[in-house]
Amino acid sequence: MPRLLLAALMLSTACLNAVAVPAVTSQCPRGPEEPAGGATGESPRIPYGQGLLYRIERPGAAASHVFGTLHLDDPHLHRLPPQVNLALLQGSRLVLETLIDEAAQATFTRLMILPEGRSLADWLGGDVLARYDRLAVHYGIPVSQARRLKPWAATGVVDRPRPGSGRTMEDVLRETAQQMGRPVYGLETIEELIAAQEEQPVGEQVAVLVDTVCNHARIMADTVTLMELYGRGDLAAIAHRNESGHESDPLFQRMNERMLYERSEQMVARMQEHLQAGGALIAVGALHLAGERGILRLLEKQGYTITRVF
Numbered sequence: 001m002p003r004l005l006l007a008a009l010m011l012s013t014a015c016l017n018a019v020a021v022p023a024v025t026s027q028c029p030r031g032p033e034e035p036a037g038g039a040t041g042e043s044p045r046i047p048y049g050q051g052l053l054y055r056i057e058r059p060g061a062a063a064s065h066v067f068g069t070l071h072l073d074d075p076h077l078h079r080l081p082p083q084v085n086l087a088l089l090q091g092s093r094l095v096l097e098t099l100i101d102e103a104a105q106a107t108f109t110r111l112m113i114l115p116e117g118r119s120l121a122d123w124l125g126g127d128v129l130a131r132y133d134r135l136a137v138h139y140g141i142p143v144s145q146a147r148r149l150k151p152w153a154a155t156g157v158v159d160r161p162r163p164g165s166g167r168t169m170e171d172v173l174r175e176t177a178q179q180m181g182r183p184v185y186g187l188e189t190i191e192e193l194i195a196a197q198e199e200q201p202v203g204e205q206v207a208v209l210v211d212t213v214c215n216h217a218r219i220m221a222d223t224v225t226l227m228e229l230y231g232r233g234d235l236a237a238i239a240h241r242n243e244s245g246h247e248s249d250p251l252f253q254r255m256n257e258r259m260l261y262e263r264s265e266q267m268v269a270r271m272q273e274h275l276q277a278g279g280a281l282i283a284v285g286a287l288h289l290a291g292e293r294g295i296l297r298l299l300e301k302q303g304y305t306i307t308r309v310f
Contacts, residue, residue, distance in 0.1 A: 025206065026126025028214035048289055048296040049236025051308040053083050058304045062278030065091070065309065066295065068286030069170060070230055072223075073163040078172050083310050084281070085176065092279030094177035095271060096170050097288075098193050099186025111194050112153035120147045120154060123206045124213075132213045138162065151205035152197040159212045161223060173283055185274065187267045187284070196258060204251055233310070235290040242287060264288045268298045275304070 048054070057063045065087040070077055088094060100108070114120075124132055135158045136146030149157065177184050197205075212219060222241075229237045242256075267284060274280040288295050296306050 024123060024125040025128050025210050026124075028128060028131075028210070044236050044240050046236050046239060046291045047300075048291070048294060048306070048308075049239070050233055051235070051310060052230075052233045052286065052289075053081070053087070053309040054289075054296060055307040055309055056275060056282075056299060056304050057307070058275070061276055062092075064275050064278060064280040064282065066289065066299075067281060067283045068235065068289045069097075069168075069173075069283050070227070071168055071170070071285060072160060072227075073165060073168055074161070074227070075164065076227070076231075077169045078165070078167065080169075080172060080176065081310065084173075087281045087309075088173070088177055088182060089180060090279070091182065091281050092277065093183050093185060093274060093281070094173060095185045095187060095274050095280050095282040096174065097186070097267065097284040098170075098188050098190060099174075099184060100170065100190060101174075104190035107190050108194065111191075112150055112156075114148050114150050118148075120149065120151065120209075123151065123202075124210070128210060128213055131216070132158070132209075135213065135216060150198075151202060151209045152200065155205070155209045155212050158216065159219065161220060170283065173281075177281075187270045187282075188263070196263065199258070200255070204254075207251065208255075230286060235286055238287060239290050260287060261293050264293065264295050265298065268295055268302075 052068045054066050055063050056066055065084075067084055067087070098104075120132065121129060132154070133143045133146070136143050139146075139157055139162055141157065146154065146157070174184050225241075226238065229241075267288065271280070271282055274282065284295065291297065300306050
């Protein structure tokens, strides 16, 4: 039963049913058919469910801003909204969710590879492995290399549309800040991000990969919906699609707790120094912003005044 993929919002996490994964999965699990959902209907009401850029204020420091991003390589996202450029131009610094520079990318590339002698064929076989191999070719990765990826890394390769320019919103933000002479910081390191993924038991990592491979076409269609919802700043609808149908899914709940809520709390703690300095533009995955446990509500509870810019 495929669900909307939100890796673009949370960095390499997927929505799936909590199915037991045997030592080798050769056939895709069968589930009831679902129509691909469009970006229609009324969104549920949750705190800060509408908008992508918010001004954060508290006496004693210049105002800062929090901006919700999509972690996708899509040319439509490369043109930053003018309000974001203005916040960066008038501000003092850029703070990204994860600072991925050349050194971080090298670390990521090194840690995404399985130990010598191991292969994804240890867990995938038959039709599932054949589907994965075809996807690897589609994404321009030799099959021999694609099979050497750790399960979480393999999911991160095939769970989003095929890259075009190799640049995300975060890359554009970082480049723009550097051109303006603004320093760039990160709220977490690449090692911390990888550790959060590798803490997940390998059986669960494989379950995510199987779900992604078997439902790839639906996930790509849902990503189009995600882009539509993001384009109109409807974070409530995005959050609703993330949660819908998974209320009794323990695997999804564990992933959501670890990759979304725990990281949101850590981000709020680590952004304090930047908020106190003032003038920061803080850019994090959009799913982290809204809801009772979202970053904006957490900041509000700490006494900050939160004002939607757009």
